[in-house]
Amino acid sequence: MNALGNRWVRGALVVAVIVVALGLPIVGTPYLIDVGTLVLVYIMLGLGLNVVVGYAGLLDLGYAAFFAIGAYTTGILMDDAHLAFWWTLPVAACFTALSGVVIGTPTLRLRSDYLAIVTLGFGEIVRIAATNLTFTGGPEGLYGIAHPTIGGFVLRSPQALYFLGLAFVLVVLAGSYNLARSRLGRAWLAIREDEAAAQAAGIYPVHSKLMAYVLGAVFAGAAGSFFAVKLTAINPSSFTFIQSVTILMVIILGGMGSLPGVILAAAVIVVLPEVLRAFDQVRMFAFGIGLIILMLVRPQGLWPSRIGQIERRAVAVSEASAAAGVAADAAATTE
């Protein structure tokens, strides 16, 4: 009965999300469309980090670094080399993948807490480098980044950029969905459950983890490229440690490993502070309280993944199932 109620709620939510996502650019004000576009950016970032944290179980505390590398790659190539937006995407993918390999290769062999420390440091290094180098524009960053074009049509209006973001999100969403069900996705799940048993099945954990780390980096790079042309100006203040934590919050709030969870949580993380603008003085304080209340009410996340649900239930019913197992074996003896 509870499950049925849940299914209705979920179905209604999916319909609501699709209606809002398509209706917003048609009926929304430019301000609302901009808020919606920011939600799309956080969905991309959340989906990317979800590959690293939710699928592969690695803690990354400097994820904004890859977001920055994507944004600066696109910004610099368009500003200085006058490259078209679309040509900057593969370059950004290469740069983010390369930095993922450079950071991941030495650290993924170590215990996971080292990865958290190294990624934290990497996030700060990238931000500080962007602040101090001249070709990144220093603290002021880059501005006047050109608008992307599609066959001579310039994507300038909030609506056009919103739809570009939506297209990015759909690609990343499809990629995430398929990854979870791929051979690699099963390997990640196996490693999370029991690394030795995974190895005994022929999985090389370091390699699988590196793949997750690099794929996550590329997703963030794509989000960064889009972010750069959406805002037409970027500076280091968008790529702080707090940004990394905010993205991490999206997947924790949504429910680890859950794609619908990321979408809902990205909306909450972006929209809640906007709603609270009326209470300017206490806005971020109220935001924090709101998130804490949400986590207390739904510790499993807004929309937990199948695996996450099983994990929680497994703890609750381990004793009951042990008894059931004995009963089932007893039944087998009478077969």
Place this chain on the structure above:
Amino acid sequence: MNLLEVRNLVTAYGSIEALHGISLDVADGEIVALLGANGAGKTTALRTISGLLRPRSGEVWFAGARIDRRPAHDIVRLGLTHVPEGRWIFSLMTVDENLRLGAYAEPRVPQAALDRVFTLFPRLRERRAQVAGTLSGGEQQMLAIARALMTRPRLLLLDEPSMGLAPVLVRLIIQTIAEINRDGTTVLIVEQNASAALRLARRAYVLENGRVALEGPSADLAKNERVRQAYLGVGAPLRAQG
């Protein structure tokens, strides 16, 4: 040449040595049992052979290749698969996903291997879509063996496959292992249930405190007074067949 040759294997956990130089052979097509009391080093031996542990010294040769410095995921690809003790399966995945994972080393899931596994364990076919953690203990052990078979191993290492199972299921598992062996897979099995293991295996090794204390044909060991007292219980009826 034997399929598996272990020479003077020494394995330690930190400064504590668990294996003090064991040697054993498994010929192609055999079932060999590894017996011994709790803590004798049986699990350590299997984990070292399959690459999950690094030996301090000694050699492991499999199908003519030296494997004691190779990582576990490589050794699987050579055709040596280990069904570890205790936590056997990925409990959060379905039966089907577990089996697919077993074939991880191959680019495509081999249909022939899947068919063979379902012939051996019809109950797994019925429960394909079920989450493995909700299977009974006996079904979980079947799944663990089935997943290992998905790698199409030449040599299967089994660590206490009958642990914690009802007697009827122990018999079923043992029968299935014999069937797997008849199909051409060589087996090295660790068992607490010594009488069952001696009936199943052609030859056996007895480990005591990290050393090989006894070895020989199962029939001889089953008659050995020391084995009977320590592992079969004094005065246990002799049921070993030559």
